[in-house]
Amino acid sequence: MFMAKVIVNGKEKVGExxxxxxxxxxxxxxxxxxxxxxxxxxxxxxxxxxxIKTTKGNITIAITENNETAKFFTENYKNFVKKLRxxxxxxxxxxxxxxxxxxxxxEKEFKKWDVVLSISGLDKDEGHIVFIKRKTEGVYGLKDPKxxxxxxxxxxIDRLEVGDxxxxxxxxxxxxxxxxxxxxxxLNLKLEDGWKIFTYFTAEFDGTPSAVxxxxxLMEDGIFEITENTNTFVADCRLQTLKIEEGNLIDRERGFxxxxxxxxxxxxxxxxxxxxxxxxxxTVVGRVKEGMELVDFSESGILSVKTIPERLCVIGLTMxxxxxxxxxxxxxxxKEGDLENAIVVDQQPExxxxxxxxxxxxxxxxxxxxxxxxxxxxDKAPITAWYFRKTTGLTTKRVGKLHVYFxxxxxxxxxxNPEYAKGLLPENVPTDKVEACSIGVTNMVSRYKxxxxxRLSESDKFxxxxxxxxxxxxxxxxxxxxxxxRKVKTGDDVYILLQK
Numbered sequence: 001m002f003m004a005k006v007i008v009n010g011k012e013k014v015g016e017x018x019x020x021x022x023x024x025x026x027x028x029x030x031x032x033x034x035x036x037x038x039x040x041x042x043x044x045x046x047x048x049x050x051x052i053k054t055t056k057g058n059i060t061i062a063i064t065e066n067n068e069t070a071k072f073f074t075e076n077y078k079n080f081v082k083k084l085r086x087x088x089x090x091x092x093x094x095x096x097x098x099x100x101x102x103x104x105x106x107e108k109e110f111k112k113w114d115v116v117l118s119i120s121g122l123d124k125d126e127g128h129i130v131f132i133k134r135k136t137e138g139v140y141g142l143k144d145p146k147x148x149x150x151x152x153x154x155x156x157i158d159r160l161e162v163g164d165x166x167x168x169x170x171x172x173x174x175x176x177x178x179x180x181x182x183x184x185x186x187l188n189l190k191l192e193d194g195w196k197i198f199t200y201f202t203a204e205f206d207g208t209p210s211a212v213x214x215x216x217x218l219m220e221d222g223i224f225e226i227t228e229n230t231n232t233f234v235a236d237c238r239l240q241t242l243k244i245e246e247g248n249l250i251d252r253e254r255g256f257x258x259x260x261x262x263x264x265x266x267x268x269x270x271x272x273x274x275x276x277x278x279x280x281x282x283t284v285v286g287r288v289k290e291g292m293e294l295v296d297f298s299e300s301g302i303l304s305v306k307t308i309p310e311r312l313c314v315i316g317l318t319m320x321x322x323x324x325x326x327x328x329x330x331x332x333x334x335k336e337g338d339l340e341n342a343i344v345v346d347q348q349p350e351x352x353x354x355x356x357x358x359x360x361x362x363x364x365x366x367x368x369x370x371x372x373x374x375x376x377x378x379d380k381a382p383i384t385a386w387y388f389r390k391t392t393g394l395t396t397k398r399v400g401k402l403h404v405y406f407x408x409x410x411x412x413x414x415x416x417n418p419e420y421a422k423g424l425l426p427e428n429v430p431t432d433k434v435e436a437c438s439i440g441v442t443n444m445v446s447r448y449k450x451x452x453x454x455r456l457s458e459s460d461k462f463x464x465x466x467x468x469x470x471x472x473x474x475x476x477x478x479x480x481x482x483x484x485x486r487k488v489k490t491g492d493d494v495y496i497l498l499q500k
Contacts, residue, residue: 374498
């Protein structure tokens with residue numbers, strides 16, 4: 001039996017297989033493990049991308065040309081750390097510095113976002129790096145002025161003005177192809193000496209409390225699911241479409257974690273492999289502290305993650321479980337509501353960072369018999385189930401809440417969310433009858449789309465919201481404590497648990 005010496009999450013270990021060396025290591029079963037075997041080939045000596053840091057933000061350029069001008073820049077890029085020299089509707093230039101290349105008066109054509117080197121007045125001491133803002137033709141003093149294109153931070157170029165300058169220029173070395181590595185979930189993989197193994201990454205958060213809570217909720221089960229993968233970032237889209245608060249609009253450095261706060265993809269959580277300029281649509285919430293290799297080399301699958309801090313949302317726990325968790329962090333606990341046989345249904349402050357800052361929290365308990373337990377038809381009505389989760393808060397909390405809008409006999413109507421209800425197409429529409437304790441949501445066929453209703457008795461004419469069948473999506477059913485709803489009144493809040 002061959003026992004290999006390997007490094008696992010920075011610690012020396014000995015074993016025959018991956019399973020042998022994972023003892024005492026943080027790892028969620030079935031998630032990716034990155035194994036770095038060594039260097040496959042020498043890393044490219046000439047970088048293909050550069051990060052240009054300006055007083056307005058970062059610009060990333062890719063070297064696309066194989067000419068003397070591009071070679072000059074890659075060998076002398078630090079010489080272009082200069083102030084803004086001119087700005088026009090056509091281009092922006094930083095300089096000056098000496099460019100010791102052959103001068104040419106030949107006119108060239110350039111496209112928007114091309115990056116060129118220029119010699120002004122045919123004086124080699126008047127060299128500049130120039131960003132083209134719109135298609136143009138002109139003499140830039142060199143035979144082959146173009147060196148590359150802008151691939152990140154285009155909005156920064158549009159914001160530049162007199163007085164701005166380049167602070168620094170750094171090469172971005174893309175060494176992934178130079179590494180001999182594998183990504184695996186096979187715990188029976190035979191080990192070899194010298195391998196470096198990564199089973200998790202650590203995400204450290206400090207930012208806008210509500211946006212941080214969004215990420216802590218996403219990663220609460222110890223996983224980050226790669227839904228999107230590019231050279232620049234990986235993204236987890238499981239909480240996409242949730243509303244996010246803006247804040248902390250700083251540059252997105254390598255390893256930074258952000259949440260998209262508006263537009264297409266709102267609610268997605270990103271981890272950056274390459275630095276990018278700040279964006280109005282991205283709230284920076286944290287960074288990867290350890291295990292970035294897992295992010296760098298995983299193109300799909302699920303990653304194990306530890307968060308700093310641990311999420312301190314106790315909603316859905318018993319009163320005893322909540323107290324135990326909070327006291328580990330020396331948090332003062334004030335209790336109200338039901339204390340016996342109770343589940344926590346509310347906490348103030350709501351967000352982990354605020355709890356840690358204030359060092360005290362008020363929690364409210366509710367007897368388990370007063371909490372409605374539901375089953376959602378995720379397969380039959382996925383769009384409606386997601387709407388129900390968003391409206392109740394069950395996307396990020398263990399206990400949801402609905403506000404009683406109207407009650408009549410055996411029908412209880414709850415307030416919906418008009419903003420989230422826009423895309424509610426008909427799905428899982430009843431045909432013959434609606435079973436007792438069914439939960440319905442009015443779809444787009446109805447003028448009252450998004451209303452949520454429960455019918456406590458069977459009906460062959462109307463859905464749980466009192467609408468006809470074609471206007472009703474059946475999203476789930478109550479599986480426990482349905483009788484409690486007979487006691488509620490208009491204006492009451494009803495708390496909901498998902499069936500485990």
